[in-house]
Each structure stands twice: as C-alpha cells, then as structure tokens.
Amino acid sequence: MPPILTVVIPCFNEAANVATMAERLDAALPGVAWEAIFVDDDSPDGTAAIARGLAARDSRIRCIRRIGRRGLASACIEGMLASSADYVAVIDGDLQHDESILPRMLAELQAGRADIAIGSRHVEGGGATEGFSSLRRRISDGGTAMAQALLPVKVADPMSGFFMLPRALFEATAPSLTGRGFKILLDILLSADRKLRVAEIPYSFRPRTAGESKLDTTVLLEFVALLLDKSLGGFLPLRFLSFAIVGAVGVLVHLVVLSIVIRFAPFVTAQWVATFVAMTVNFWLNNRITYRDVKLRGPALWRGLALFYVVCGFGAVANVGVASLLLVDDLVGWRWAGAAGALLTGVWNYAVSSTLVWRAR
Secondary structure (H helix, E strand, O other), X not given: OOOOEEEEEEEOOOHHHHHHHHHHHHHHOOOOOEEEEEEEOOOXXXXXXXXXXXXXXXXXXXXXXXXXOOOHHHHHHHHHHOOOOOEEEEOOOOOOXXXXXXXHHHHHHHOXXXXXXXXXXXXXXXXXXXXXXXXXXXXXXXHHHHHHHHOOOOOOOOOOOOEEEEHHHHHHHHHHOOOOOOXXXXXXHHHOOOOOOEEEEEOEOOOOOXXXXXXXXXXXXXXXXXHHHHHOOOOOOHHHHHHHHHHHHHHHHHHHHHHHHOOOOOHHHHHXXXXXXXXXXXXXXXXXXXXXXXXXXXXXXXXXXXXXXXXXXXXXXXXXXXXXXXXXXXXXXXXXXXXXXXXXXXXXXXXXXXXXXXXXX
C-alpha cells in the first residue's frame, strides 16, 4: 500500500539511533501505512550508510544524504517535499520525542479537528524536566516566551520539533518558509496563509541516550532573527537580520573593550584593540549562526578567519579614521566616536563576508 504517513527524521551524527528509531516507529504505528525518510546532513559517523542498510531490507525506509547543505529546518523541508503521503510528520533523530503519540496526532488530523498536531511538553500530561539540561531549558523557555508574543494562535509549545500536518497544507506553505534555523514548526505557524487550528498532544521529553545535542545559545540568536524576519514580513533577508544581530553584539563587545583599554592607552590604540577583538567575535558568531549552513571547519576555518581579518582590515582603517576624525574635531565623545567607527565596519563586514569569506569555501 502507498504510505498514508511520512515521518521525516532530520539527522546529524545519529548513527547509533537510526535502527532503534525504525523499530520504534514500527511498534508505534500498527495498521498504518507509513514510511520514514532519514535526511542526513552528511554525518561523519556513517548515519546515512546505516539508514541505507535498513532501506535495503525494508521498503518503508528511505534516506536522503545532503552534501554541502546543513540545517534542521531545510532538512525537514526537503524530507517533506519528497513525500507523496497524505500526512507528513517531523520527529528528531535523537529518540527524545515519544513516537507512541503519532497515532493520536494522525487521528486528530484525519478527523478534521486540527490543521496541525503538535507533540507538546507544556500541556497537561506532558513534561520536559528529565530530558532537558538547565541550559537547554532556559533557551527553550526564552524562545517560547518570544514566540508566543507573535503567534496568531495560542500554542503552549511553539519550540517543539515534533509535529504532523497534511502534506497539502505543507506544500501550500513551503514557498513562504525561510528554511533556516532549528525551529521549523514556528516557521510554518508564522508563514501559513491562515490561522491554523492546533491540537497539542502531551508527551514526556526523554533523556538523550546517544549522540549530542545541537541546541546551544547561538540557536536562540538565530531564533530571534527568524522572529524579526516574520515580523517584518520578509522585507529584509533572514541572513542580513542574523548578521545585524551579531553585529549588534560586536558593537557591544567593541565598546566594552574600548572602555577598558582606553584607561591604559591612547584612543587610537584602544580603538584598534577593540576593533580587532570585535572582528574576532563577529567572525566566530557569524560562522556559528549567520552562515551555519555553510560553517567553516578545520583548515577552512583558519583560512576564513585570516581572509576575514584581511578584508575587514580595510573597514577597520576606515573605522579608526572616522572615529578619530569625530573625536579630534570634538564633534562627539569617545563612546559615540567608537560606535560610529564600529557601525561603518559592520556594513563593510557584511558585504565582504557574504561575497568572499564564506563563499571562499
């Protein structure tokens, strides 16, 4: 029988979990024609090879191996677009989601009671304490609070990575998705052309048994960029918004370093030191957030940093020159002079970063 349900499992370094996931889906979906699509971002641990091995023995298993592309949201989109089933679901490959609620999610959609069914940790009967570290809990809580302020529909767990919806609804929404970041559910809820009816099914978040979490503090900054993108109706590119947020952090770093060094050195020297430190911080954050999908690693990371220093050095010269001019002419104080120079550097950095540094990979 053709599948009624496609379960998309985005993966990166989840080799130890692939077989277990397939077994759990088989146990959770008796009587349901289902298929599973493992979307692997070229994991070095051989995740794709294991998934292909399963597929050779079970026609319900499929594998998409992506080369040169990374990101949970884009992996989910590719997997769902590869489906021809009536319904598509997304579940993490780390086994922390409870696959046993998939039949309940499917029943809500088939009965027409909801447009999208969400596995929720924050409704009665759900829980997240056991599977969350204190850091992940703070990140999730912060993102949830921000998302709930913008969502057109009340959702207790908008940060969930476990959900199901009709494929036709996803196909209609897909062209409006940003396709970046880790929170594809929020992207769908904010991109749909109408207010979606939501059913939240409780489940308890499990502890991770293998692999490592991809959720860190940089994800929250990327999440903020997604919210800004949707709030502005896509007027500015998401990558630019992400770069701007990183740039704002760089300006703060610049001013903090400047305020410290200026106590011991002339303004020009202090401005150079602050600029160098801010450039380094900007490169690291942009590699982790803005250009996460083409992140530089290994030797490419150091080559990229060197190139970043070179091309941004031109901006740094203008930075120090403009700041010094404002200060010498007594037009503004040293704080405003430093901020003006840093802003000029930020604009230049965005131009060269997008065209040279990360492209050079």
